[in-house]
Amino acid sequence: MANKTLGTSGATLIKSHEGFSLKFYGDPYGYPTVGWGHLITKTKTYAKNTTGNPNDSLLTQTQANTLSSSLNLGYTSPISQSQANVFFTNDTASAVAAVNNVTLPAGMSLTQSQFDALVSLTFNAGPGVLNTSDVKALLAYKLIYSSFQGPRSDVENDNCSKLVSKAFAYDRNLTRRRNEEATLFCKGMGYTHKYPVYSL
Template sequence: MNLGTGGANLIKSHEGFSLKFYGDPVGYPTVGWGHLITRNRTYTKNTTGNAKDSLLTQAEANALSSSLNLGYTSPISQSKANTFFAEDTADAVTAVNSLSLPSLSQSQFDALVSLTFNGGPGVLDTKDVKAMLDYKQIYPDFHGPISKNELDTCSKLVSKAFSYDRNLQRRRNQEATLFCKGRKYTHKYPVYTL
């Protein structure tokens, strides 16, 4: 499967955006939608979530570009930002596609890609994510009646699976809601409530 519009929009909405080089929350130089330029240098830490609050000066950007032989400097083009986003999400898409699962809906796939993009592929091996993915009633191709208890179990498993990184509760709740989109169960238990 490929990343859908819902997943791409969710990731972009939480990554922030700037065509100019900026410091991420650790201070690593970043551009576009969270495209990491290098971990070898740090600049102003972004503490607000707004890339404009930690922009590198043009002199810093030019020096960084020159020292790393990037072939581009700040600001980048919108086309370059789109290319970086596609490249950066490709690893998360590959990680989710490599799972041996029954078929996922596009929303389920997108939610898992967003979680993986942000948390790294190891998040798919966590106990809670595995428990959710092992529950056959989670999948759209599950045939048969689903009891109220099973629907409740689905909701609980989703909540636990997306309870990854307490600092990102808003993002995780949106991912869990996206995962449940179009399913008979809902995301009625916010992350970290169980």
């Protein structure tokens, strides 16, 4: 199966939850960040972002210039839109590669929506999320794939819904994002994301 690339729906979902700023800002841990959640370094911390709005934890121009100089970044705050786009492509590449490397049942393949949902989850939670028991159980269930031949019974559709809900139940602080990812995963399939994450 040819490797997939991140689709528009996946990129839009990720960007909508990452916040965006051309200026350097502190992430929820205070790590300096820019663009759509591009981590500059974990060696220094600044004001923690507690609102989800990057403008609430912007570094001063002096802080940004000092950080840029100390790390020899070759850029400082603010960055250009094109640089932000490059960072986003590079940052999502590892999540895309991780999802492309998962082992699927023989003859099964992910739809673009399923792929995008898993990339968003992986981008946010790290590649280790793909090795959790709930995600592995989801990917092992042949009936979740559009390439599955044959109708699904109501019970089987319900099983798909439950597996999706459990697989995306990761980080209670991000239930809205996880539910949106689960909904995207089910797009165009015979089953739906009817069980909100953490409800099972």
